[in-house]
Each structure stands twice: as C-alpha cells, then as structure tokens.
Amino acid sequence: xxxxxxxxxxxxxxxxxxxxxxxxxxxxxxxxxxxxxxxxxxxxxxxxxxxxxxxxxxxxxxxxxxxxxxxxxxxxxxxxxxxxxxxxxxxxxxxxxxxxxxxxxxxxxxxxxxxxxxxxxxxxxxxxxxxxxxxxxxxxxxxxxxxxxxxxxxxxxxxxxxxxxxxxxxxxxxxxxxxxxxxxxxxxxxxxxxxxxxxxxxxxxxxxxxxxxxxxxxxxxx
Numbered sequence: 711x712x713x714x715x716x717x718x719x720x721x722x723x724x725x726x727x728x729x730x731x732x733x734x735x736x737x738x739x740x741x742x743x744x745x746x747x748x749x750x751x752x753x754x755x756x757x758x759x760x761x762x763x764x765x766x767x768x769x770x771x772x773x774x775x776x777x778x779x780x781x782x783x784x785x786x787x788x789x790x791x792x793x794x795x796x797x798x799x800x801x802x803x804x805x806x807x808x809x810x811x812x813x814x815x816x817x818x819x820x821x822x823x824x825x826x827x828x829x830x831x832x833x834x835x836x837x838x839x840x841x842x843x844x845x846x847x848x849x850x851x852x853x854x855x856x857x858x859x860x861x862x863x864x865x866x867x868x869x870x871x872x873x874x875x876x877x878x879x880x881x882x883x884x885x886x887x888x889x890x891x892x893x894x895x896x897x898x899x900x901x902x903x904x905x906x907x908x909x910x911x912x913x914x915x916x917x918x919x920x921x922x923x924x925x926x927x928x929x930x931x932x
Contacts (some may be wrong), residue, residue, distance in 0.1 A: 712758055717770055717814055719806040725774035727811060728754050730761035738844075738931035740822050741808060741836075742769040743829030745905070754905045756826075763924060765931075766818040770811040772832075775803050781912035784908045796828060804832055806840060812842045820844040820931040824923065825851065826904060830868075833854035837862035845930035847923050850874055850901050855881035858888045865930050866892060869919045871899035871912075895922060926931025 712730040719725070728749050738849040742757045744750075749771045755915045757767040773780040776798045782788040812821050822845040825833035830851030838860035839844035848854065854868065855877070870882045879896070886894050897915035902908045 712754060712761070715768075715814070717807065718928075719803075719809040719810045721803075723775055723803070723806070725807055725810075726771040726778065727814070728757055728769045728771075730754070730757040730767045730769075732761045732764045732766060734764075736766040736818035737764040737932065738766070738820045738927070739812075739818035740765040740824060740927070740931075741811040741815065742767055743808065743823065743825030743832045743836075744769060745827040745829060745878055745902070746796045747782040747784065747788060748773050748792070750781040750783070752905055753826075756904075760824075761914045765822075765927070766815050768811045768815050770807045772799065772804050772807050772829075775807070776800060778872070784905075801832075801835065805835060808832060808836050809840050811840075812836075812840060815886075816842060822927050822931050824927075825849065827851070827902065828853075829863040830854070833907040834862065834866060834868070835860060837866045845927060847926060849904055849919065850877060850899055852877050855884050858885065862889075862892075865926075867922065867926050868892065868894045869904075869922075870896050871901055871903050871910075872896050872913065873899060876901050880927075893922075893926075895919065909931065 829846035831853035899912035899915040900910040903912040
C-alpha cells in the first residue's frame with residue numbers, strides 16, 4: 711500500500727517519508743508522527759491503517775537529520791538507541807520536517823496530524839505552531855504538560871494511559887485544567903498502549919482510542 715518518498719524542509723534538509731495511499735480519492739491528508747523507534751514496521755502499519763480508512767497518510771522520518779534509515783525494535787538496546795538519537799534532534803528541525811509532510815499531503819484536502827509518544831508531543835506542538843493543521847491527535851505525549859504555554863490553534867484531542875510511569879496523572883490533570891474544553895482521554899493502560907509490537911499493548915484501549923481518533927478526524931477533516 712505504501713512507498714517511500716523524499717521531503718525537503720524549508721531549511722533545505724531532505725528526509726525520507728513513508729506514504730500510504732488510499733484506494734480512490736482521499737478524504738483528507740494525515741501526517742503520522744513516529745515514536746523514538748523511527749518509521750519502523752509498526753508506524754508504517756499505522757499509516758497503512760489510516761490509508762485503509764480513506765486518508766492519504768505520510769510518516770516523515772524525523773530521525774533522518776541525525777541518522778538516516780533508523781528502524782528500531784522495542785528491546786532495551788533499541789530503547790537506549792532511540793533515546794540517544796532523540797536527544798540529538800531539535801524541536802525546530804522536527805517541526806520543519808512535519809511542516810514539509812503537511813505540505814506534501816495538502817493536495818488531499820484538509821490535513822490532520824497524529825503522533826505517538828515523542829510524536830504525540832510533536833502533534834500538539836504542530837497544532838500550536840504550524841499552519842495548515844486542521845486537527846491534531848496526540849497519544850501519550852510526555853512533553854505536553856511542560857509546554858502548556860503553547861496553545862493549539864487547531865482542534866486537538868489527547869490520549870493517555872493511567873498506568874504510564876513516564877507521564878504522571880498529575881500532568882494529565884494539569885492539561886485538563888488548562889484546557890477544559892479539550893477532550894483528554896485516559897485509559898486503563900500503560901505507555902505505548904497503542905503499539906501491538908510492545909509488551910505494554912492494550913487492545914481494548916487501543917481500539918477505543920482509534921475509534922475516537924477516527925470519529926474526530928471524520929468530523930474535523932471529512
């Protein structure tokens with residue numbers, strides 16, 4: 711269903727991106743933002759899943775600025791490598807690449823952004839800082855609570871796990887207090903509950919969050 715393309719950001723940096731195309735005319739465009747494990751098999755399957763729902767989906771390889779062709783698993787060594795590469799990235803670079811991905815799918819209509827873990831935080835920041843975002847969804851973004859001065863300009867919903875040791879519920883409550891109008895969903899699950907390749911995968915929570923995400927995008931994007 712998908713293929714690899716090149717994106718060139720506004721600062722001239724070129725990165726890879728995985729593009730998943732729907733059958734027929736797309737409903738809209740979606741940018742899928744990775745965890746710290748790169749645009750690996752799981753993220754590509756997530757993009758494919760959105761394409762199966764009728765969206766033109768693109769997942770930019772946000773680690774390419776530091777180290778191209780990164781696809782990691784979920785073991786301790788992979789986690790360490792992902793954390794190390796993530797530490798070498800900049801928010802500005804990641805958002806520039808996200809903006810390039812938004813532009814790449816904008817021909818499909820309105821554009822939504824959805825991200826997971828690090829990508830969940832980036833989806834929130836994209837809604838606050840980037841133009842062309844019509845809706846944003848963030849899954850367990852750990853940087854959101856420390857960036858609440860950034861106000862999303864597009865409708866945004868967030869998903870968190872109540873058992874997440876990386877994001878305390880006090881952070882989630884802080885988000886809910888600052889943005890009482892925002893739908894912030896909490897599930898009986900751990901960090902990474904959406905990823906069926908991780909031990910923390912929780913299918914009931916993943917299924918419900920996906921249903922809510924698709925309903926939200928259908929309303930905001932078409």
